Amino acid sequence: MKSHTEYLTFNLPARMAFQNITQYCEEAVRKSGIKEGLLLCNAMHITASVFINDDEAGLHADYKEWLEQLAPHAPIDRYRHNRTGEDNGDAHLKRQVMGREVVVAVTDGKLDFGPWEQIFYGEFDGRREKRVLVKVIGE
Amino acid sequence: MKSHTEYLTFNLPARMAFQNITQYCEEAVRKSGIKEGLLLCNAMHITASVFINDDEAGLHADYKEWLEQLAPHAPIDRYRHNRTGEDNGDAHLKRQVMGREVVVAVTDGKLDFGPWEQIFYGEFDGRREKRVLVKVIGE
Amino acid sequence: MKSHTEYLTFNLPARMAFQNITQYCEEAVRKSGIKEGLLLCNAMHITASVFINDDEAGLHADYKEWLEQLAPHAPIDRYRHNRTGEDNGDAHLKRQVMGREVVVAVTDGKLDFGPWEQIFYGEFDGRREKRVLVKVIGE
Numbered sequence: 535m536k537s538h539t540e541y542l543t544f545n546l547p548a549r550m551a552f553q554n555i556t557q558y559c560e561e562a563v564r565k566s567g568i569k570e571g572l573l574l575c576n577a578m579h580i581t582a583s584v585f586i587n588d589d590e591a592g593l594h595a596d597y598k599e600w601l602e603q604l605a606p607h608a609p610i611d612r613y614r615h616n617r618t619g620e621d622n623g624d625a626h627l628k629r630q631v632m633g634r635e636v637v638v639a640v641t642d643g644k645l646d647f648g649p650w651e652q653i654f655y656g657e658f659d660g661r662r663e664k665r666v667l668v669k670v671i672g673e
Numbered sequence: 674m675k676s677h678t679e680y681l682t683f684n685l686p687a688r689m690a691f692q693n694i695t696q697y698c699e700e701a702v703r704k705s706g707i708k709e710g711l712l713l714c715n716a717m718h719i720t721a722s723v724f725i726n727d728d729e730a731g732l733h734a735d736y737k738e739w740l741e742q743l744a745p746h747a748p749i750d751r752y753r754h755n756r757t758g759e760d761n762g763d764a765h766l767k768r769q770v771m772g773r774e775v776v777v778a779v780t781d782g783k784l785d786f787g788p789w790e791q792i793f794y795g796e797f798d799g800r801r802e803k804r805v806l807v808k809v810i811g812e
Numbered sequence: 813m814k815s816h817t818e819y820l821t822f823n824l825p826a827r828m829a830f831q832n833i834t835q836y837c838e839e840a841v842r843k844s845g846i847k848e849g850l851l852l853c854n855a856m857h858i859t860a861s862v863f864i865n866d867d868e869a870g871l872h873a874d875y876k877e878w879l880e881q882l883a884p885h886a887p888i889d890r891y892r893h894n895r896t897g898e899d900n901g902d903a904h905l906k907r908q909v910m911g912r913e914v915v916v917a918v919t920d921g922k923l924d925f926g927p928w929e930q931i932f933y934g935e936f937d938g939r940r941e942k943r944v945l946v947k948v949i950g951e
Contacts, residue, residue: 535674535813535951537848539919570676571810572713574850574915578926580865586773587719592753593765600744600766605878614870626871627878630910632769634864637713637776637915639808641678646806648717667924669917671849671950672810673674674813709815710949711852725912726858731892732904739883739905771908776852776915778947780817785945787856811949812813 538566540668541578546660549607550628552594555584555666556653559638560645562668569643571672575653576635578665581625583632583656601628601658625658632656640672677705679807680717685799688746689767691733694723694805695792698777699784701807708782710811714792715774717804720764722771722795740767740797764797771795779811816844818946819856824938827885828906830872833862833944834931837916838923840946847921849950853931854913856943859903861910861934879906879936903936910934918950 540562546553559575575584587593605627610616613623636653639646655666679701685692698714714723726732744766749755752762775792778785794805818840822831837853853862865871883905888894891901914931917924933944 535849537950539848539917539924570678571674572711572808572850574917576915576917578929580926580928585769587765587769588754590754590757592756593762595753596762596766597769604743604882614873615866615868617870618868623871623874626865627874630863630865630875633772633911635915637715637774639678639713639715639806641808646678646808648719648804648806650719651717665926667917667926669850669919669924672676709817710813711850711947724908726904726908727893729893729896731895732901734892735901735905736908743882772911776854776913778817778852778854778945780947785817785947787858787943787945789858790856811815 535671535673536568537671538562542666543663544655545663546657549660550598551657551660553655554589554652555655559653559668563640563645563670566670568640568670568672571640571670573638573640574635574669576667578667581622581629581659582664583629584636585632585656586636586651586653588650589652622659628658674810675707675812676810677701681805682802683794684802685796688799689737690796690799692794693728693791694794698792698807702779702784702809705809707779707809707811710779710809712777712779713774713808715806717806720761720768720798721803722768723775724771724795725775725790725792727789728791761798767797813949813951814846815949816840820944821941822933823941824935827938828876829935829938831933832867832930833933837931837946841918841923841948844948846918846948846950849918849948851916851918852913852947854945856945859900859907859937860942861907862914863910863934864914864929864931866928867930900937906936
């Protein structure tokens, strides 16, 4: 069994933002030399997500509006977590809706994707550096 | 390390519907000959889910009602995504709540399940053919 | 390829409660002797979750309040599932928001975590024994 591990760093310029990171995952598969296996891609921070969906700007605006309704950022004193001095209580909730990680099949040396699947880094407490882990195992 | 990959196709007759696909996953494990490993099962489309829960019709009706409250289908102009000519903006949101994929342990040649765990394909924009990927890796 | 499987049993004293189970997962990795691979940790019951987030009591109180708003326990007759004689319809919904499982990278013999990542067992229908599966595969 082979394995390959990479750490990506992102610093998104807004509190909430999404970035397509599919190319970095494809490159990790290529570097790994793995033909059949699984790729894990996860946020290493607990106010961020990695998820798979469509690369369409209208949808991303819909996600932001919907997540803000489900877990509003303000007033920040609505979250007990913010009594610790943080203001990101909402981000911990939004991240649970969108998920921490994706596991993707690697088949014949490629990410085995449906027609519209793309991998996104989802940031809910941005404007600082955060890391994403990519690990490929297989043969 | 061995691996085995299958693609299942479903065409559910309603916009929102759930189908038990456990037997297909069990068969993939059997065909793989793998005794110890992991099974990945994921929707290949971004308006559908694969999730694990109970095979109980009342619960499935509860899920549908709840998801419709969290992300209503109509009016379709409430979603910016639908300005692209689609009417499935809600389906992209519902899929995030229910999840894209499941990863299941394979132990002693079988899906290592608790007493009520069953795998479901969850459709949120149905009445057309969509695919599900099943991949087993291990030894 | 090596593999190692463990079953943990928990009996949390409230309907809804969270327990940090990171140490049990770390121990499973140690016992496995695996240096590079993946760890799967999942609830084996369908009214419980395994998720990764912060070990902060205020945040956990926020999660409970938020989940109770998204899927209230009472009145229990609001869920068709409860017509089967159960009173845990809400627990099946809450578990979908928080997720069934986590997949964590094992790198150099350790859980490859960001600074605040901790693994939790999330209970939504407690006061009875339930099991969690931990499986590590790799080399």
